[in-house]
Amino acid sequence: MVLYVAASRDRSERYWNSLAQSASSRFDFPLWRHYCDELHAQWLHQRLPPSRVHKALKTDLFDEACGEGLAECLLALTLPGGECHGFDVSSVIVERAAMRHPRLRTHCCDVRRLPFAENQFDLVISNSTLDHFHRKHDLLTSLKQLHRVITPGGLLAITLDNSHHPLLALRNGFCGPFMGGGVVLPYFVGHTMGLRELSKELRALGFEVLTCGHLMHAPRLVALHLSRLLPSQGAAARWFLRVLLALESLAMLPTAPITGHFVAVVARKLPDPSAAGN
Numbered sequence: 001m002v003l004y005v006a007a008s009r010d011r012s013e014r015y016w017n018s019l020a021q022s023a024s025s026r027f028d029f030p031l032w033r034h035y036c037d038e039l040h041a042q043w044l045h046q047r048l049p050p051s052r053v054h055k056a057l058k059t060d061l062f063d064e065a066c067g068e069g070l071a072e073c074l075l076a077l078t079l080p081g082g083e084c085h086g087f088d089v090s091s092v093i094v095e096r097a098a099m100r101h102p103r104l105r106t107h108c109c110d111v112r113r114l115p116f117a118e119n120q121f122d123l124v125i126s127n128s129t130l131d132h133f134h135r136k137h138d139l140l141t142s143l144k145q146l147h148r149v150i151t152p153g154g155l156l157a158i159t160l161d162n163s164h165h166p167l168l169a170l171r172n173g174f175c176g177p178f179m180g181g182g183v184v185l186p187y188f189v190g191h192t193m194g195l196r197e198l199s200k201e202l203r204a205l206g207f208e209v210l211t212c213g214h215l216m217h218a219p220r221l222v223a224l225h226l227s228r229l230l231p232s233q234g235a236a237a238r239w240f241l242r243v244l245l246a247l248e249s250l251a252m253l254p255t256a257p258i259t260g261h262f263v264a265v266v267a268r269k270l271p272d273p274s275a276a277g278n
């Protein structure tokens with residue numbers, strides 16, 4: 001198993017490194033990045049308790065390598081003197097994120113084998129990192145790793161591609177659960193879960209699910225392509241962002257499971273009952 005993860009880590013690192021080196025222009029649209037950052041920051045702001053944490057961790061540094069990402073949001077969630085960590089399997093992405101955000105403590109590692117001691121982090125943010133594996137087993141291994149490094153009582157805020165979104169269902173129907181880069185998104189997408197399955201797996205690991213719902217209700221393909229055409233600043237850009245973010249009100253309708261591109265869960269790690277009385 002250890003050998004499999006090591007070999008697979010090398011493959012993942014090569015894949016994401018070459019993508020970052022050769023294809024960054026295909027996903028680096030400032031207006032789109034701005035929308036993604038704003039959307040996730042708003043979600044965290046609305047769903048996380050207001051108290052700040054000592055030690056926070058973000059899985060994958062893609063957003064921080066391309067632009068602002070969630071670096072400022074993570075820093076704002078951390079107490080003065082606290083630590084903000086982030087990691088990615090791609091050394092190229094880690095380097096770029098570290099250059100842009102020197103206050104982040106960055107690491108190059110695989111989420112399936114984290115080099116951190118257990119019970120370290122009060123908060124882990126994982127936005128669409130774990131939905132890039134060939135095997136469901138790797139997604140589950142990653143969830144276990146996140147559970148291991150979170151302190152009892154600590155929080156996990158996680159999003160995954162929503163397997164019930166019609167575009168995703170269509171893609172899986174035609175292309176199998178995986179799609180190589182290029183057709184719709186510039187990168188490989190893999191196994192994912194619906195909200196019920198993700199919540200069930202999190203509970204089985206020893207999390208209490210605090211909130212769950214769907215995120216990104218703007219039509220992704222249309223919005224992505226429009227964001228390439230519009231100027232990244234000015235009145236039109238501001239109006240475009242306002243419209244995309246306003247579409248999040250669709251999360252309140254019964255149709256949310258088919259309009260949301262991501263499932264989004266905030267969960268708390270329960271204390272280990274076997275540790276009681278130790």
Ligand SMILES: C[S@@+](CC[C@H](N)C(=O)[O-])C[C@H]1O[C@@H](n2cnc3c(N)ncnc32)[C@H](O)[C@@H]1O
Nearest residue numbers: 016060061062088089090110111127128129187
């Ligand atoms: C396409 S990006 C998407 C994530 C981004 N947060 C978003 O919301 O769009 C996937 C990121 O996960 C990283 N990644 C892929 N497999 C990984 C693994 N096994 N361990 C850690 N990071 C991984 C990639 O290098 C890449 O930066």
